[in-house]
Amino acid sequence: YGADTLRFILAMADYYHALYLGRSGEKQWQTVEKTADKLNEYWVPLAYENPTPGIQIPDALSRTQQRQALTRCRGARIQKQRRL
Numbered sequence: 001y002g003a004d005t006l007r008f009i010l011a012m013a014d015y016y017h018a019l020y021l022g023r024s025g026e027k028q029w030q031t032v033e034k035t036a037d038k039l040n041e042y043w044v045p046l047a048y049e050n051p052t053p054g055i056q057i058p059d060a061l062s063r064t065q066q067r068q069a070l071t072r073c074r075g076a077r078i079q080k081q082r083r084l
Contacts (some may be wrong), residue, residue, distance in 0.1 A: 001039065001042045001060040001063075001064075004035060004038050004039055004042070004060070005039065005060065005064045005066075007035050008032070008035040008036060008039055008061075008064070008066060009064075009066070011028065011031040011032045011035050012032055012066070012069060012070075012073075014028045014031065015028040015029055015031075015032050015073070029073075029077070032070070032073070036061060036066075036070050039059070039060040039061040039064065039066075040059055040060070040061045041059075042059060042060035042061075043058065043059065
């Protein structure tokens with residue numbers, strides 16, 4: 001899943017760069033979504049048991065800690081559509 005993680009991060013950087021240049025970023029966003037779907041399909045369990053609350057991460061997108069960035073971008077895109 002490492003190569004797909006790097007593809008996702010690169011896709012996010014390309015999307016950001018398109019927005020920075022004032023473009024719509026639609027093409028780049030499609031790549032982000034496609035790569036995120038692939039990471040979401042990986043079953044990469046990570047469990048850490050401890051007397052305090054442990055950690056359970058079921059998929060690669062969460063394990064790479066990129067799910068929150070994706071969710072924020074999706075939210076921003078929804079807000080932008082509502083303003084139009």
